[in-house]
Amino acid sequence: MISGLPYWRLSGFYFFYFALLGTWLPYWSLYLKSLGFNSAEIGILAALLMATKILAPSLWGWLADHFDQRTRVIRGGSLMAVIAFAGVYLGESFWWLAVVVVTYSFFWNAVLAQFDVLTLSHLSGRYTRYSQIRVWGSIGFICAVMGVGWWLDRHPIVHLLYLITLLLSAIWLASLLVSEGKGNRPSSHERGSLLSILKKPAVMAFFAVCFLLQVSHGPYYTFFSIFLEDRGYSKAMTGALWSLGVVAEVLLFLVMHWLMARFSLRQIILVSLLLSALRWWMIASFVDVLPLLIIAQCLHAASFGSFHAAGIEVIRHLFPGHHGQGMALYSGLSFGAGGASGAALSGWLWDIDPYTCFIAAAGVAGVAVAVSALSLKESRLSQR
Numbered sequence: 001m002i003s004g005l006p007y008w009r010l011s012g013f014y015f016f017y018f019a020l021l022g023t024w025l026p027y028w029s030l031y032l033k034s035l036g037f038n039s040a041e042i043g044i045l046a047a048l049l050m051a052t053k054i055l056a057p058s059l060w061g062w063l064a065d066h067f068d069q070r071t072r073v074i075r076g077g078s079l080m081a082v083i084a085f086a087g088v089y090l091g092e093s094f095w096w097l098a099v100v101v102v103t104y105s106f107f108w109n110a111v112l113a114q115f116d117v118l119t120l121s122h123l124s125g126r127y128t129r130y131s132q133i134r135v136w137g138s139i140g141f142i143c144a145v146m147g148v149g150w151w152l153d154r155h156p157i158v159h160l161l162y163l164i165t166l167l168l169s170a171i172w173l174a175s176l177l178v179s180e181g182k183g184n185r186p187s188s189h190e191r192g193s194l195l196s197i198l199k200k201p202a203v204m205a206f207f208a209v210c211f212l213l214q215v216s217h218g219p220y221y222t223f224f225s226i227f228l229e230d231r232g233y234s235k236a237m238t239g240a241l242w243s244l245g246v247v248a249e250v251l252l253f254l255v256m257h258w259l260m261a262r263f264s265l266r267q268i269i270l271v272s273l274l275l276s277a278l279r280w281w282m283i284a285s286f287v288d289v290l291p292l293l294i295i296a297q298c299l300h301a302a303s304f305g306s307f308h309a310a311g312i313e314v315i316r317h318l319f320p321g322h323h324g325q326g327m328a329l330y331s332g333l334s335f336g337a338g339g340a341s342g343a344a345l346s347g348w349l350w351d352i353d354p355y356t357c358f359i360a361a362a363g364v365a366g367v368a369v370a371v372s373a374l375s376l377k378e379s380r381l382s383q384r
Contacts, residue, residue, distance in 0.1 A: 006122065006177075006178060006179070007133065009174070009177045009178045010118075010119050010122065010133050010178060011133050011136035012136070012174045012177070013115060013171065013174040013175060013177075013178060014115075014133065014134055014136045014137035014140065015136045015137060015139060015140035015174075016140060016167055016170040016171045016174050017111070017112060017115075017137060017140070017171050017174075018137035018138065018140045018141040018144075019140035019141060019143060019144035019167055019170075020144070020164065020167040020168060020171060021141055021144075022140065022141035022142065022143070022144030022145040022148070022242070022243075022246070023144045023145075023148050023160065023163050023164055023167060024049075024164065025221055025242070026145055026148075026149065026224075026225045026238060026239060026242045027148060027149075027152060027157075027160050027225065027235075028046075028160070029042050029046065029222060029223065029225055029226055030152075030157060030160075030225055030226065030229065030235075031157050031158075031160050031161075032045060032097075033226060034157045035092055037094065038351075039223075039347050039350045039351045040347045040348060040351070041094055041347075042222065042223075042226075042347060043222055043223075043343050043344055043345075043346055043347015043348065043350070044098070044343075044344060044347060045094075045097060045098060045101055046221065046222040046343040046347070047339075047340040047341075047343035047344040047347070048098055048101045048102050048105070048340070049101050049105045049109075049343075050105075050335060050336055050338075050339030050340040050343055051102075051336060051337075051340035052102055052105040052106045052109050052336070053105075053109040053331050053332050053335050053336025053337075053339065053340075054332045054333070054336035054337045054340070055332065055336075056105070056106045056107070056109045056110045056332075056336075057109060057110055057112075057113040057114075057327070057328035057329075057331040057332050057336070058325060058328040058329060058332050059110070059328075060073050060077060060110035060111075060113075060114060060328065061113060061114060061117075061325040061327065061328030061329075062325060062328075064114050064117070070114050070117060070118050070121075071118065071175075071178065071179060073110065073111075073114050074111050074114050074115055074118065074175045074178075075172070075175045075176060076107075077107040077108065077110040077111045077114075078107075078108075078111055078168075078171050078172035078175045079172050080107040081104055081105075081107040081108040081111070081168055081171070081172075082165070082168045082169055082172055084100065084103040084104035084106075084107060085100065085104040085164065085165060085168055086165070087099070087100035087103070087104070088100055088161050089161065108168075109331070109336070111171070111175075112331065113327040113328045113330070113331040114327070114328075115175075115178075116130075116312065116327050117327050118178065119133055119134075120312075120316065129257055130309070130312055130313075131253040131254070131256035131257060131309050132253070132254070132257065134253060134309075135250050135253035135254060138246045138249045138250040138253060138305075139250060141243075141246045142243045142246045142247060142250070144167070145239045145240075145242040145243045145246070146236075146239050146240065146243050147239075148160070148163055148239065149235045149236045149237075149238055149239025149240070149242075150235075150236050150239065151163070152235050153234060153235045153236050194319075194322050194325060197318065197319055197322065197326075198329075200318070201375065202318065202375075202376065202377065203318055205371060205372075205375035205376050206311075206314055206318070206376060207329065207330070207333045207334070208371055208375075209269070209273070209368050209371050209372045209376070210311065210330060210333060210334030210338065211333050211334055211337055211338040211341075212338065212364055212365070212367055212368035212371065213273065213276060213303070213307065213334065213338065213365060213368050214334045214335055214337075214338025214339045214341075214342060215338045215339075215341050215342040215345070215361075215364050216276060216277075216280060216342065216361040216362070216364040216365040216368070217303070217338075217339065217342055217361070218339065218341070218342020218343045218344075218345055218346040218361065219280070219342070219346040219349070219350070219354075219357045219358050219360075219361050220280070220283070220358075220361070221339065221342070221343065222342075222343045222346050222347065222350075223346060223350050223354070223357070224242075224283070225238050225242075227283075227287060227354055228241065228287070230354075231287055231288060241293065241294075241297050242297075244294060244297045244298065244300075245297040245298065245299075245300030245301075245304075246300065248297070248298040248299070248300055248301035248305070249300055249301045249304060249305035251301065252301040252302075252305045252306055252309075253305060253309065256305075256306065256309045259306070260309070260310070260313065265310050265313060265314055266372075266376050266377070268306050268307075268309075268310040269307060269310050269311075269314075269372055269376065270369065270372055270373060271302065271306070272302045272303065272306045272307035272310070273307070273365055273368045273369045273372055274369055275299050275302035275303065276299070276302060276303035276307075276365040276368075277362045277363075277365035277366045277369065278296075278299060278362075279296050279299035279300070279302070279303050279362075280358045280359070280361040280362035280365060281358070281359065281362040282295065282296035282299075283296050283358050284354075284355045284357075284358030284359050284361075284362070285355075303365075311330060311334075312327075315327055315330050342361075342364075345360075346361075
């Protein structure tokens, strides 16, 4: 716990937000498969969820920065996500679910980037402690993956919809408990032009790396559960393997402030990308070898955990006075454009060969390593 902070209120929001993600990512594709959708259709529906991150966070980030009403944006987006998702109970056709996913995710995807900015405003002067709050999101993810996997082994897959609705409601209720932070606001001359920031080579290179890393996650987020099911793994074991990766992430978050004090942001990013490429190659090659699959899942601490923690700090340095829009762009260009592209491409590749799909992911992560090594300079990442 960190003194002088609404620690549990901030942590509670992350807990429920990522519990929803832990319910959605491993099991939504299984629900779609139960409705009879093919791999391409599942890939498209997964891509639509991520595609809304391209525009939605930037729009809501602009509103939050311009009107200085970040908590209202978070609360409104959370409530509208609950209402929009209720559409899943009204139909099961591909096009109807596409409309529901786009509408629901337009609001849900607007929330996290702004809540990250809100958390940083409460952490004024102690930014490397972000991971100690964000770790509760990882714990929520673990609880959901394990609990939902156990539940769905014993109940019909349609129960997934009820659990998602419950968690969306919990996110909205948690958002009502958090107020605006009191971090120092930059003056107009410190803010600078957003366009001038975006033109900086370090900013463009960083966003390119983020995009490529999330493209490489496409097969994992969209088809990993199906991959395991096809190899005879139960839903409970699938949940355990998803959870294992996030347990590794939790352990890393607990020491991330120590690592960031001893290693440069560039070093952390490079190592994270290298281990990401290794992870996708191992999943492709050793999905039937449980001990090696376990090792691959532990590398989630790098492919998401350490890269994300370093990325938050990079955004804070590169976007003075525009943290809301910086976080929105980070979310939109990486998890949005990158995630949608990865999901759609993996849907096309999956029917050709799952092995090839994950090998391609490793190759994309390798390109991200090259871009990072050649274009990201430490002095540009950590100085305004």
